[in-house]
Amino acid sequence: MSNIDRLYANVAKSGHVCVGLDTDISYLPEPFALKFPNIEDGLVEFNKALIDSTLDVCACYKVQIAYYEAYGMAGLRAYARTLAYLREKNAVVIADIKRGDIAKTAEMYAKAHFTGEFEADFITLSPYMGLDSLSPYLPYIKENGKGVFVLIRTSNEGAKDIEYLPTENGKRVYHVVGEKLQRLGKDYLGECGYSAIGGVMGCTHPDEAAEIRQKLDTTFFLIPGYGAQGGKAEDIAKYLRNGNGGVVNSSRGILLAWRKQDDGASHFADCARAEAIRMRDDIRQYL
Numbered sequence: 226m227s228n229i230d231r232l233y234a235n236v237a238k239s240g241h242v243c244v245g246l247d248t249d250i251s252y253l254p255e256p257f258a259l260k261f262p263n264i265e266d267g268l269v270e271f272n273k274a275l276i277d278s279t280l281d282v283c284a285c286y287k288v289q290i291a292y293y294e295a296y297g298m299a300g301l302r303a304y305a306r307t308l309a310y311l312r313e314k315n316a317v318v319i320a321d322i323k324r325g326d327i328a329k330t331a332e333m334y335a336k337a338h339f340t341g342e343f344e345a346d347f348i349t350l351s352p353y354m355g356l357d358s359l360s361p362y363l364p365y366i367k368e369n370g371k372g373v374f375v376l377i378r379t380s381n382e383g384a385k386d387i388e389y390l391p392t393e394n395g396k397r398v399y400h401v402v403g404e405k406l407q408r409l410g411k412d413y414l415g416e417c418g419y420s421a422i423g424g425v426m427g428c429t430h431p432d433e434a435a436e437i438r439q440k441l442d443t444t445f446f447l448i449p450g451y452g453a454q455g456g457k458a459e460d461i462a463k464y465l466r467n468g469n470g471g472v473v474n475s476s477r478g479i480l481l482a483w484r485k486q487d488d489g490a491s492h493f494a495d496c497a498r499a500e501a502i503r504m505r506d507d508i509r510q511y512l
Contacts (some may be wrong), residue, residue, distance in 0.1 A: 227370035228346040229445060232317050233417035235284040236469050240505035241461070243319065243447065244279050244497075245476025246272050246307060247289040250296070252480050254490035264296050268303035273310055275480065278494035279501045284472045285317035287447070288345070305342040318345045319374065319447065325351030331361040339365040347372040349425060349447070352402055353387075356409065359422075366413050372421035377403045378437075380427025380450030400440075407441050419445040419470060426464060428456035428473070434463030438470075446471035451504070452478050462511040475504055 226234075250264055253271050261267035276286065288311075293304035311318045320343065324334045338348045339362070350359060352375050365371040378388055378399040388399040396404075403424060410420030423445035426437065446464055450456035451473050465471050482500035483489030489496045 227415045227421060228317060228372045229370075229415040229419055229421040229423070230417050231346070232285055232372075232445070232472065233415065233419060233469060235317055236472060239282055239284055241465075241471060241473045241508050242279075242283040242479075242501050242505050243285050243287050243472040243474040244275065244283045244479055244501060245287045245289065245321075245474045246275070246480075247287075247292050247321075247476040248272055248480060249292055252477075254483060254493050256490055257493065263299070265299040265303045265306075268293070268296070268300065269306045269310070272303075272307045274494040275497050276310060276314060276316065278498040279479070280314055280316060282498060282501045282505055285319060285346075286311055287319040287321050287474055287476075289321040289476070308343060308345060312344070317347070319347040319349065320345035321349045323349045323351050323376070325354050325358055327354055327358050328361075331358055335361045335365055339369065339371050347374055347423070349374045349376070351376050352406070356405060359409070363413075366421045370421070372423060374423045374425050374447040375402075375406055377406065377424040377426055377441075378430070378433075379425060380429045380454050380456065384427065403437070403441050403444070407444050410444060414443060417469075419443055423447060425449065426471070427454075428460045428464060429454055431457075431460035431463055434460065438464055438466060442466065444470075448473045451475060458507040459511045461508050465512065468512040473504070473508060475500075478504070 248268050261270050293300035320338050337343055350373050362373055390398050410422035413421040420443050426446040427450040428448050429450040448471050461473055479497050479500050483493035483496040
């Protein structure tokens with residue numbers, strides 16, 4: 226089974242939540258952190274506790290590599306160990322690396338993150354050096370069932386600086402990017418009807434959602450912007466098709482759910498699970 230089909234099946238079974246393991250050492254409750262005085266073990270054990278508590282109530286996990294790179298080799302070892310644990314649990318893993326380069330460099334990025342210690346099921350990419358920057362990843366999609374999520378329209382305010390610029394034919398830049406990815410993705414459709422070439426689509430502009438979903442009808446979305454950035458569950462539903470076709474990321478909302486409870490430090494993993502369930506059910510009610 227290709228990873229896009231696995232992801233589609235997970236959404237149907239367990240909901241749309243993508244747990245973002247964007248883990249900083251400061252997120253660990255003090256009593257737990259004291260048990261693991263070195264950074265590598267602290268990050269890994271915290272992640273493992275959250276994975277164990279949320280595995281059956283989420284669709285996938287997104288691991289943001291920057292949070293681990295920031296701690297040097299200890300952080301990268303924690304990153305590799307986290308990915309290994311997720312593979313052991315048969316979880317669908319998105320490595321949030323946002324690479325965007327050409328030729329041999331892109332080949333090395335593809336090899337680094339689709340094989341070996343940093344192997345993931347999906348990775349995130351930037352398309353702004355052109356579609357040839359995606360070419361080195363395509364053999365892994367075709368031959369190994371891997372997948373990518375390419376930036377189309379992001380959830381940050383600065384998206385308007387470039388993604389919303391008009392082109393000569395009146396379309397915005399992100400429209401052009403989305404349409405090109407949709408065409409390219411037709412060659413990599415899974416049995417579920419969605420392509421392994423997916424798109425990052427922020428949910429902070431719901432007025433555009435219906436048009437986007439209609440035009441990009443075979444593009445699976447990784448959807449940021451829910452919660453703190455203003456995206457609502459009723460907005461999420463507009464980016465889906467028949468209740469599927471996207472996963473919704475939450476990082477700090479789940480990782481730091483324990484801080485909202487008076488005694489949360491003692492059961493942080495349970496707090497993360499409860500928040501994931503709340504988010505899952507919040508989205509489901511609008512489908």
